[in-house]
Each structure stands twice: as C-alpha cells, then as structure tokens.
Amino acid sequence: MDMAKRLAKKAQQYIGIGCASGALAMCVLMPTAGYAFGPEQVPAIEGGETEYLDLEKDELKFGFIKLTDCAPIVIAKEKGFFADEGLAVEVIAQPNWKTLLDNVIAGELDGAHMLSGQPIAATIGFGTKAHIITAFTMDLNGNGITVSNSIWEQMQDVDPALDTSQPDHPIKADALKPVVQSYLAEGKKLQMGMVFPVSTHNYEIRYWLAASGIHPGMYTETDIGGRSDAEVELSVTPPPMMPATLEAGNIQGYCVGEPWNQQAVTKGIGVPVTTNYDIWQNNPEKVFGVTKAWADENPNTMLAVTKALIRAGRWLDETDSDGKLVNREEAARLLSRSDYVGADYDVIKNSMTGYFYFQKTDKRSMPDFNVFYKYYATYPWYSDGVWFLTQMRRWGQITEAKPEAWYHAMAKEVYKPEIYLQAARMLVDEGYIAESEIPWDSDGYKPATDAFIDGKTYDGKKPLAYLAGFEIGHQE
Amino acid sequence: MLIKIKHALLKVIDVTALGFLEPYVRLAYREEPDVQVKKIVQFSLVPLLMVIAGLVVWALVISPNVKTKSGELPSPGVVAGAVSSLHAFAARENEKESAYLATGEKREAWLAKVEAELAAIGPDVTAANQGVLDARAAEASAKAKRIDPLQAEEDALKAQYKDERKAKELALKEEAKLLPVGDAEARQVYLEKVAALEVWRDTQKARIDAIGDQIKVIQNEKDPAVLAALNVQTAVAEREQYLKKVVEQLSDNNRAVKVAEGQAKVDEAKAAFASAQGTGAYLAAKKVISVEERLAKTTVSGYAKPATLYFQIKRSVLCVFAGFFLGSAIAIPIGILCGLSKTFMSALTPFIALFKPVSPIVWLPIALIVSSAFIPDPDKHWFTQWMWNLPWIGKYEINPAFMASAATVALCSLWATMVNTALGVASVDKDHLNVAKVLRLGFWSRLFKIVLPSSLPLVFAGLRISLGVGWMVLIAAELLSSSEGIGKFVWDQFNNGASDSFAKMMVVVFIVGAIGLLLDRIMVVFQRLVSFEGSIAAV
Structure with a gap:
C-alpha cells in the first residue's frame, strides 16, 4: 500500500518534470488539476468598440518596479488600451517596493504593480498599514533562485549529478544543505x-x-x-541591485524576478538553480493594487483600468x-526601453519568449515562465490571498494563530473578483475577450493542488490543515 | 572709445571671475604681447592640454582596462553616443506629443510621410536581425574553435584523474589490509601516504578547474562584432517602434481624430435622444450627457509624456533653487542675530553644532514623512493644486517628494550661509559702529545702513558655498526620494543595468559638473558685485 502510494507520487513528480521541460500537452494529463486549469490557447480576437465609462478621473499615474512582469501596465499604455478607455496614464519607475507602496498610500500614485503579499500585508497591518485592494492579478510564475558560482560549485561537489551542462530539474535545496552546514560549522x-x-x-x-x-x-x-x-539568513535587496550585490559577495544567492536571473547568467556571476x-x-506573482479609498472614490475609473489591464494581459499571451x-x-x-525595464532587449527576450538560461550552456524552453492571461491568470483568486496568509503565519509575520474564518475574511478584504468580473463582462460584450476565458461561476477558490516542490497539497478552503502539514515554521 | 570698450571688457571679466580671458583682451590692444602670450599659455593652453590629456588617458588607458562582470567603463566615444541616444529619446517623445496634437492637413501630410518611412525601414529591420544572427553564428564558431580543444583537454584530464584516483585509492586500500597492528612507524608512513593522496587530489582538481576557468573566460568574452550588430538591431527596432507609435498618434490615437469620433458619437446620441420615447428617453439623455462629457475631456486631453533628461535637469535646478532660497531665508536672519548678539549665538551654538554634520540621507526620510503628512492627497490639496496651475512652474508638478528634496537641500546647505553671515555681522568695523552711535542711528537704520552692507561680501561667500553644497545634496536626495530629476535618472539607469546604462550615468557626471560650475560662477558674480577692493571675501 505504502509502496504504491510512493510510486504514484513518483509518477506524478515525473509528469511534473515533463511540464517543466516544456511539453505543454502533458500538463493537461496531470491528474491533479489546479495549476493548469483554464484556457491554454489564446487566439487573436477582433475587438469591437469600447463602451465609454463615466470616468471620475482620466489622468492617472501608475508606479512600477523594473521587472518584466510590469508588462501589463506598460502594454496597456503603449498599445493604447488605456487610451481606448479615455485614460491618459503616466507610468513611473519606483526605486523599491517600500517607496512604491508609500507613494500609493500617499496618493502620489493612483495605483501600482505590487507584490501579491503587499496589499495583504498592508491590509492586515504588517509593515505600513493601509487598506489596499486588487482586482487584477498581473502574472503567474516568473521568479528564479540564483546562487553564486562558488556555491554552485560546492553544490556540485556534494551532488556530482549536478556537475553536467544540463542537470536534471527540479533542483531541490538538498545539495545546498551540506554547504549550509559546513558554513555553520565555520x-x-x-x-x-x-x-x-x-x-x-x-x-x-x-x-x-x-x-x-534548511x-x-x-x-x-x-x-x-x-x-x-x-x-x-535572508535580507532585503532591491531587485535591480541583486546581481551587483551577489558579485560583491554580500550575499551568496537570491530569489528575484526577471531579468535579474538572466542577468547573472549573461554576466557570468551566478547560476539560477530553480x-x-x-x-x-x-x-500567483504580482497584482495591480490601489487603495480602497481610491477605488471607492473612482469606481468607474477602476473598472476602466481593469478592462485595459485584462486586454493587455490577453495581448501578451496571444x-x-x-x-x-x-x-x-x-x-x-x-x-527594454530605458523608461520601462531598461535592461538589454536580449536579456529580457529570453524569459519573455519562453526560454530560460540556467547556465550559458543550458538553455531550456519554459513556455510558462511568464503567464499573463491563460489558466485564468488575471482573476483575483481568494485562494491566492489565503496562501500568502498561510505563509505569513508559517514564518511568524502574523504573530498569533488565527481561526480559519479570519483567513477567508482577510482574503476577501483584499481580492475583489466582483470588480474583475464586471470589467470582464464589459469586455466580452465589446468583443475583446471570449466568454470561455473567464471563470464566471467560480467561488473564488482554485481547486486544490499538490504541484509544489515538496508535493504537499494546498486547498485554499482549508488553510489550517495546510499549515499543520509543514515541518518547519508555525503549524497553526 | 576703444579704450572704453577695453575697460568695460576687463571689468566684465573681473566681475565674472573669468580671468583667463584677460590676456586675450590685452593682447588685442597690443599691451605687452610677450607677457600676454605667456599668460595665455599658462591660463588657457595648459588647462586645455590637460583636458585633452585627460580624455586621451580615459580613452586609451582607463576605459579599456576597467572591466567588471557588471560592465565596463565606457570610452569617451561611447559616452558621446549615449548623449545622442538620450537626445533622440527626448526628441522622439516631443514628436509623439506633437503628433498627438496634430490636426488637419498637417496631420495627413505627416502621416503619409511617416508611413512611407515605416515602409522603407522594413528591409533594414530584416537586415539587422540577420546581421545579429550572422554575428552570433560567427562568434559561436570562433569560440567553439577555441573552447573545443580546452574542453577535450579538460575531459581527458578528468577521465585520467578519475582512473588514477581509483587506482591510487585501491592501492592504499590494499596496503591498509596488510598494515600490521601496533607498528606505529608503519602507521605513520601510511598516514602520510593518505595525506599525500589528498594533496595530489587537490592539485589535480586545481588543474582541472584552471582549464574550466579558461573555458568560462572564453564563454564570457563579449564579441565586439556581436555587440555592434546588437546595437544596430536596437537602433533600427527602436526607430521602427517609434514610427509605428507616431503613425498611431497621427491616426487612430490622434486627438483631432478622437474629437471627430466623439463628435459623431454625440450627434448619434442626440439623434437617438430626439426619437426616444418613454423611459428610453431618460437613458438616451444620460447617454448624451456622458458622451458630451467624454468629448469635452478628449478636446483638452494631452499625451502622457515620460520625463526626458531635459525635463529632469530643469526640475532639478528648480528644486535646488527652491531649497537654496528656503535655506537662505532661514539662515540669513538667524546669522544676523547671531552676529549681533553673543548671547543669541551661544544659545544657538548647540543646535548648529549638532545639526550641521547630519547627512542628507538622514534628513530626507524625515522630510519625506513630514511633507507627505502636510499634503496627504496631492491631487486634491489646495497647495499642490495651486502650484500645478502656476505658469512656468506648474508643469514641473511640485509634489511632496519634490518638497522633501528641497527641504533636504535647505537643511544641509543653510549652515555655510548662517555661519558666514554671523561672522560677517560680528566683524563689522568698530569705527563704523562708533560712527553709527555718534549719529544716534536706530537699530533698523544701523542694521540696513552699516551692518548689512559691510557684511554682504561674507554673506555671499556663504551663499556660494551653500549653493554648491545644495547641488551636491540634491542629487542624493532625488535618488532616494525618486523625485523626478537628475538623481532619479541616475538611479533608474543604475537599475536598468543595460549595456549603455553606464555610459548614460557618465553623461550625468558631466551634466552635474557643468551645472555646478555654472551655479558657482553665478554666485561669484553676485559676490564680486557686492565686494569692494581689499575685502576678505574677494576671490
């Protein structure tokens, strides 16, 4: 019995690897849906005419951090989706996530490209307290973990299987553990x-x-x-400074979005391991966040912005x-324009067009590295919010154990699918998106999934059971 | 007459402190030509030669040798290229804006022209893409030629090492079986053998790693041909994208076109309203109102232009003067009081001594918190609204970040003015003050007739230092507060980390230096104008 279970797990992992190495069709066969549900193909669509909304405000300023996943905002501006809604939008680079959030709260920015955890943390009062909401998820995936060349060599010493030009994926931190311990011993x-x-x-x-x-x-x-x-020990470094900090030896590895992992490969200073x-x-990766006060004051503008962003997401995934x-x-x-992400086109192109260099000699196809629209990516899922809350609790950012109802209530404070669905309905009526591309009848929770590196199952409806399953961190 | 011009010229040169021009004027009037030529060599030619020497050293010695993994120091040529690319960006944004606002025949003629250009650029794009592919292929084969033998050597060494290691380990294991118990000497020998094996292992590994490093170096080398091809590709692609955007701004996304569309919608809605009946009439009326509102907004809408370097420079200069005037307005009165009264001075000394050395990095976050507390919602606050509607200044959008930067400039720069003013006021000639006493001048007349005029040279010397400090502080403040300006430009470029970012930052080095120099000269002129011969502040 036990053996059979383990075999099944192994098989599942194997199929998971199949997905990672690019065979999209295999994902459909996955027995545990949940990470790949929703449309997989987004054919071009001939749009109709935009129905004007009665905008409360038509000159907007949005902030972003120089990462490729700010793309929906940039595309909505450059491809004229904002203009179609009658919005004149200025897109302004921000130096770091803290300043970005402060500027949104202070009203200098109307909205911004945010980390999924930011609206939640601000709303529950971890860090700066402010009620931030989101009606649009900007993308899925898109991050990588890079270690310095020397750590990579030590990992290769531990696990000779890694010492090839194309090691098997996924690479777990197992080979890192002895390295960590030898560091601790010193x-x-x-x-x-x-x-x-x-x-x-x-x-x-x-x-x-x-x-x-570890x-x-x-x-x-x-x-x-x-x-x-x-x-x-983990510490905060702004994304664009990661490669320089790694090269300077202040850190031995980092987790960051693109193009900063590819940058490490291009410059030969580190190796993305996973x-x-x-x-x-x-x-879920980034969301588009605004303050609740702003959304309440400008409901039609909020709808118009959401509409433009959904179209931008769709354009990106066409x-x-x-x-x-x-x-x-x-x-x-x-x-790659210098007022947007500004990194070299060559570097940005890699991950954006579905390729990822793990080493100079190890280029792999990763069609789902950046997902902007398919798999119902743009929908603001409550289950995403709950997952972040479980992690905040797991690592002690939420200092006390909370009842299950609290998790759901907090997720509903932040994620606003009702606005999203309203905007999507208008787009369907205008002919910009297809009816089938939006999960109309969802209760806001994705199906349970076990597509994690440790194979644990996450069901957004049962956060406490999920927490209880971890070996490290708070379990309740 | 000519002599008058000469004196006027010399006076101007003296006041502006551009002393190196003096010999030219005198030479023109044939005044001791030998001396003048010598002075020209000394004050014009030598600095010029130094600049040229500096450029040569930069181009031939420094930039080719300073290379890190994150980039290399750009050569003067690359920096000049960055200037033109920055200018092109600004020019293109201006064009996009005027394209958005273009109307009538001008729009149509422009559209036709740009569409023709766009069609013409097609082959260039293909050629540039092919160029990159070719250059890449050439690079790959050239590198492969160099790497393959190394790789073979490494593989061979690895295999050999593996075999030898196995053999040696086996031999030692065999020997271990025969190791007699209790023979300490034999055991010691055996131990040394094992240690020797470890050393051998490390040296072998080092040999293999050395080859691996050589391979890596070759892999990391950047082929100039590929870089050049990439630059061409980027230039062409950016131009194509720009032309496409202009076409859009001239056609579908043009204001006049949108206004016409809006007008059509209004007419349509009005017609629908005219024939609507029952509750439908209400909805139709609402529709009329909403499309009319939209039309009104479209009519005055503008192109949301990103900040260009020119805009950022102007905004920075505005910000430094805002901070400078704020700081002077605080520093001069306090300085005067300190100079007049020793008690007042001693009362303030602890504060001056305590706050003077504080870094801008510390003031800025505090200033940011304070300024955003005063202006919770810049879009609605009366002060920002008033500022945004001012002529000239309105377009620079004075926001809390700007105010915080200006306040930081003020806080860091006011000390020089304050201390100099106090010194100037305190060192007024006693005879002058005695005369004032004899004349029974009141406090205010004494202040304005005696004290201030004689302390002005030192006050202006202080102001000059303050402006210099303020300009240095501002760049750091903008960098941290992300207030639109040169500092933010530098930070954005650093964050971009593109191949030309380094060169663009070098451009800013020269811009900041040039503006700093200009500000200093302006202050020197003021200082000279209020000074008199023999004054300690005469520079």
Missing part, C-alpha cells in the same frame, strides 16, 4: 537576498529551503528581520494556431 551563515519581507520571493525561497530541511529563520514580535533560528515554476507551478506566443518579442522590445 561559524558563518549563508546570506541570501530577497526583494521584500512580504514578497512572493521571500516565501518562495523559504519554501525551497525548508522543503529540504531553516530560513522566523519572524517574531521582536525580530522583524525574520532571522530567529535561521540557518540561512524557478518558482518548479517550487509551485503557476503560482498565441497563433501552433500555440506560439506571437506578441512577446514586441513586448520585450517595448520593455
């Missing part, structure tokens, strides 16, 4: 960078480390740096009859 702690305390990256790198039994440290009421009991697609397939993404090269070219 009285040193490995330092790794992530982008913000409530960033997806923080939870992902923690998940990856903890899945192999303790990434707990947040407590007195330790807001999250380093209590840490075997690997992507968050392997840690949790089709995990495919031809062969399933090839048709607009990504144009998008990469736009993003």
